[in-house]
Amino acid sequence: MTNLTFWTANHVAALTDGDVSCTARIAVQDVIPICDELGIWDAWPIQHVDGHPYRLPEGREIWMALGAPRFDDPDDRHGHARIHLILREAQGWRHLGPAMPETFSPGSREWSGSAVVGDDGMTVTLYFTATGRRGEAIPSFEQRIFSAEATLDGVFGDPRLIDWRGLREIVERDPAHYMSTLQGPAIVGQIKAFRDPAFFRDPIGGSDYLFFAGSCASSQSSYNGVVGVAVADKAAPTGWSTISPVISADGLNNELERPHVIHRDGFYYLFWSTQKHVFDPAGPVGPTGLYGMVSEHLLKGWRPINGTGLVFANPPEAPAQAYSWLVLPDLSVTSFVDDWRVDGDRSFGGTFAPFVRLKLQGDNASLEG
Incomplete structure (x- = not known):
C-alpha cells in the first residue's frame, strides 16, 4: 500500500510571481503541423523499460500521440481521438497513421497511455485509455x-x-479509492478520471508500475484529482493489482493529468500536468503548467517540488500556449501547442511544441537556459 500525500491550497498559495518559472513564448515558426488534416496532442515515445526512447537505425524514434481531424471547436477532438504513430527523424516529425486497426480498440475513442518495447526489440506493449465503448x-x-x-x-x-x-483490461477500479468516471459531468475539464497509464520500472526494487490519473472516491468536493497506482502482480487476475493513490489534490484541483515518474540522482520525481481552469475557483488557483513532487521512496514521502508543486508554467502573455508535458529520463520535456495565439479567437496548434529541458537538484527544479 501507499502513504497518501496531499497537494494542498497552502502549497499553491505560496506561489508568487518571482517563484513562477515560465517557458519562452511560442512563435509562428515553431508551429509546424505534422500533417494538414490532423491535429495531435498528448504524445509519448515507444520506450525501453528504463524510460529512454527506443531508437531505430539512424537514431530515429517512434512516438505515439492522440490525433483527430481539425474541428472549429478544438474541444471536439476529444470525442474523435485515436492513437497515431509518428516518426521522429533528423528532418522532423512524420505521420505514419493510426497505431491500431480500426476495429481493435474496445472504446469509442482512445486516450493517453505509454508504450514499452521488449528485450527482443520487436514486441511492443501499449498501455492506453479506452474511452466510451x-x-x-x-x-x-x-x-x-x-x-x-x-x-x-x-x-x-x-x-x-x-x-x-492480447487486448485486456488490466487496471481494475477499486471503488474504495477511485470514483467511477460515469459519476462526473459530461463536460471537458469537469469529467472524472481513470486514465493515462504511464509505465515505470523501479530501478531499485525492479517492480513494474502504472501511474494514472484518477478521482478520489470519498471526496465531498468537485475538485478531487488523485494520482493512482497499479503494480505488476502475476497472482492477480489481470496481472496487475490496483493500490491506493499516492497523491491527492482533493479540494484543490480536478485533474492531475498524465502523471509519470523518473528516477534520477537517488530521487524519484513524479510529474503531472494541469490547467488553470480545473483548480477550485474558491481557493488559490495555479497557472497551467507542469507540476510535481519528489521523494526518496516511490510510494511514500512525497514533497512538492519547489515547495509549491509548480515546476514551470506557460508565459503569462500566452497562458494556454502548450500543455501535456512529458519529462524524459534525459530531462528533455515535450508537449503540444495548444491555444498559442492570444490576439483573437482560440487557435489550436495541434502539433509538437519546442522541447525544453529541466534542471533537477534535490527538491528543486527549474528550466535550463
Whole structure:
C-alpha cells in the first residue's frame, strides 16, 4: 500500500510571481503541423523499460500521440481521438497513421497511455485509455485502462505495428479509492478520471508500475484529482493489482493529468500536468503548467517540488500556449501547442511544441537556459 500525500491550497498559495518559472513564448515558426488534416496532442515515445526512447537505425524514434481531424471547436477532438504513430527523424516529425486497426480498440475513442518495447526489440506493449465503448450511440466519458501487444515491423523503412493481440483490461477500479468516471459531468475539464497509464520500472526494487490519473472516491468536493497506482502482480487476475493513490489534490484541483515518474540522482520525481481552469475557483488557483513532487521512496514521502508543486508554467502573455508535458529520463520535456495565439479567437496548434529541458537538484527544479 501507499502513504497518501496531499497537494494542498497552502502549497499553491505560496506561489508568487518571482517563484513562477515560465517557458519562452511560442512563435509562428515553431508551429509546424505534422500533417494538414490532423491535429495531435498528448504524445509519448515507444520506450525501453528504463524510460529512454527506443531508437531505430539512424537514431530515429517512434512516438505515439492522440490525433483527430481539425474541428472549429478544438474541444471536439476529444470525442474523435485515436492513437497515431509518428516518426521522429533528423528532418522532423512524420505521420505514419493510426497505431491500431480500426476495429481493435474496445472504446469509442482512445486516450493517453505509454508504450514499452521488449528485450527482443520487436514486441511492443501499449498501455492506453479506452474511452466510451465501441458502438455506443452517444459517446460517454467512461474510461478503462487496457494493454495490448503488437510486433514492430519495417524498422529500416517506415515502421509499423502489426499482429495486434492480447487486448485486456488490466487496471481494475477499486471503488474504495477511485470514483467511477460515469459519476462526473459530461463536460471537458469537469469529467472524472481513470486514465493515462504511464509505465515505470523501479530501478531499485525492479517492480513494474502504472501511474494514472484518477478521482478520489470519498471526496465531498468537485475538485478531487488523485494520482493512482497499479503494480505488476502475476497472482492477480489481470496481472496487475490496483493500490491506493499516492497523491491527492482533493479540494484543490480536478485533474492531475498524465502523471509519470523518473528516477534520477537517488530521487524519484513524479510529474503531472494541469490547467488553470480545473483548480477550485474558491481557493488559490495555479497557472497551467507542469507540476510535481519528489521523494526518496516511490510510494511514500512525497514533497512538492519547489515547495509549491509548480515546476514551470506557460508565459503569462500566452497562458494556454502548450500543455501535456512529458519529462524524459534525459530531462528533455515535450508537449503540444495548444491555444498559442492570444490576439483573437482560440487557435489550436495541434502539433509538437519546442522541447525544453529541466534542471533537477534535490527538491528543486527549474528550466535550463
